[in-house]
Amino acid sequence: MKLTKRSGMTGLETAIILVAFVITAAAFAFVVLNMGFLTAEKAQSVISSGMSEASSALLVDSGVIGQFNDTGGDQANIDLVQLTFYIKLSQGHEPVDLDDSKLVATYTNARCHGEIYDTNGTCMTILGVNDDGDSLCETGEKFKVSVNFTELAYDTMVDPTPASQDDVYAHPYEEFRIELRPSAGAVLTIERQLPAVYSTIMTLE
Numbered sequence: 381m382k383l384t385k386r387s388g389m390t391g392l393e394t395a396i397i398l399v400a401f402v403i404t405a406a407a408f409a410f411v412v413l414n415m416g417f418l419t420a421e422k423a424q425s426v427i428s429s430g431m432s433e434a435s436s437a438l439l440v441d442s443g444v445i446g447q448f449n450d451t452g453g454d455q456a457n458i459d460l461v462q463l464t465f466y467i468k469l470s471q472g473h474e475p476v477d478l479d480d481s482k483l484v485a486t487y488t489n490a491r492c493h494g495e496i497y498d499t500n501g502t503c504m505t506i507l508g509v510n511d512d513g514d515s516l517c518e519t520g521e522k523f524k525v526s527v528n529f530t531e532l533a534y535d536t537m538v539d540p541t542p543a544s545q546d547d548v549y550a551h552p553y554e555e556f557r558i559e560l561r562p563s564a565g566a567v568l569t570i571e572r573q574l575p576a577v578y579s580t581i582m583t584l585e
Contacts, residue, residue, distance in 0.1 A: 437473040437565030441466040441522055443583045444570060458577045459549035463527040463558070463584075465570065466509065469517050476562045478506050478523060479515040484561040487532065489550045494532075496558075502531040527558065552577050 447462035469476060477483065485497035485504055496503040509522040517523055532548040550556035552574050560568040572584045 437470050437476045437562050438467050438517065438560060438568040439470050440568070440570060441468045443585075444572065446572075446574070446582050446584045448577050448580055448582070458552055459529070460551075460556070460574060461529050461549065463529070465525050466522050467517065467525055467560070467568070468522050469519055470565075473565060475516040475518040476565065477515055478517050478562075482515075482563045486559045486561075487527070487529075487548075487556070488559075489548070489556040490554060492532075492548050496527060496532065503528055525560075550574055 442465075444463065444465040446460050447464070449459050449461045480497050483497060483506075484495065487494060487496045497506075504525065504527045507524045507526075509524055511521045511523065512518070529549055553576070555571065555573045557569060557571040559570075562568075574584070575582070
C-alpha cells in the first residue's frame with residue numbers, strides 16, 4: 381500500500397489569517413470613521429461660524445426716535461438733529477463689546493458719509509440702561525444709543541464738495557443710514573426716510 385503525502389492548513393493557521401484580516405479591516409474602518417467624524421465636525425464648525433457672521437449680533441429694541449430743530453412752516457429748514465434708539469443682543473449670540481475700539485459706526489446720507497463713533501464721544505454715545513457696568517452687551521441687557529447730528533459738521537466726513545460740509549443733516553423726504561459694525565456678526569443697519577415733520581419729537585418708521 382502506497383502512502384500519499386498531503387499538505388494543508390490547520391485550524392490554527394486559518395484562525396491566525398482570519399484574525400489578521402479582522403484586525404486590518406477594523407483599523408481601516410477606524411481610520412475611515414475618524415476622518416468622517418473630523419470632516420463632519422469641521423463642516424459643522426464652518427456652518428455655525430457662517431450663521432454667526434450672517435446674522436446680526438445686535439437688534440434694535442422698539443422704535444427709533446428723531447428730534448428736529450424746527451417745526452415751522454418752512455419744511456426746507458427742518459433738520460434731524462438728534463436720533464435715539466435702544467439696542468440689545470440677538471438670541472444665541474456671544475456678548476458684543478460696544479467700546480469704540482471694537483465697534484465701528486457710520487452715518488450716510490445723500491451728501492456725506494463718515495464714522496461717528498470715536499473716543500471723544502461727541503457725535504454718538506452708548507449708555508447702559510440695565511447693564512452690569514462694563515461695555516459688553518450681554519443677554520438681557522439694553523443700551524441707549526444717541527446720535528447728535530449737530531456735531532457731525534466738526535468731524536471728518538467723506539464728501540467731494542467741501543462747500544456742503546456744513547450740510548450733513550438729513551432733511552424731510554430724504555433717506556439716511558446708520559450702520560453699527562461689531563467685531564463679530566453682521567452689520568446692524570438702521571435706514572429711514574424722513575417724513576414731513578410736524579412735531580419736534582417723532583418716531584421714525
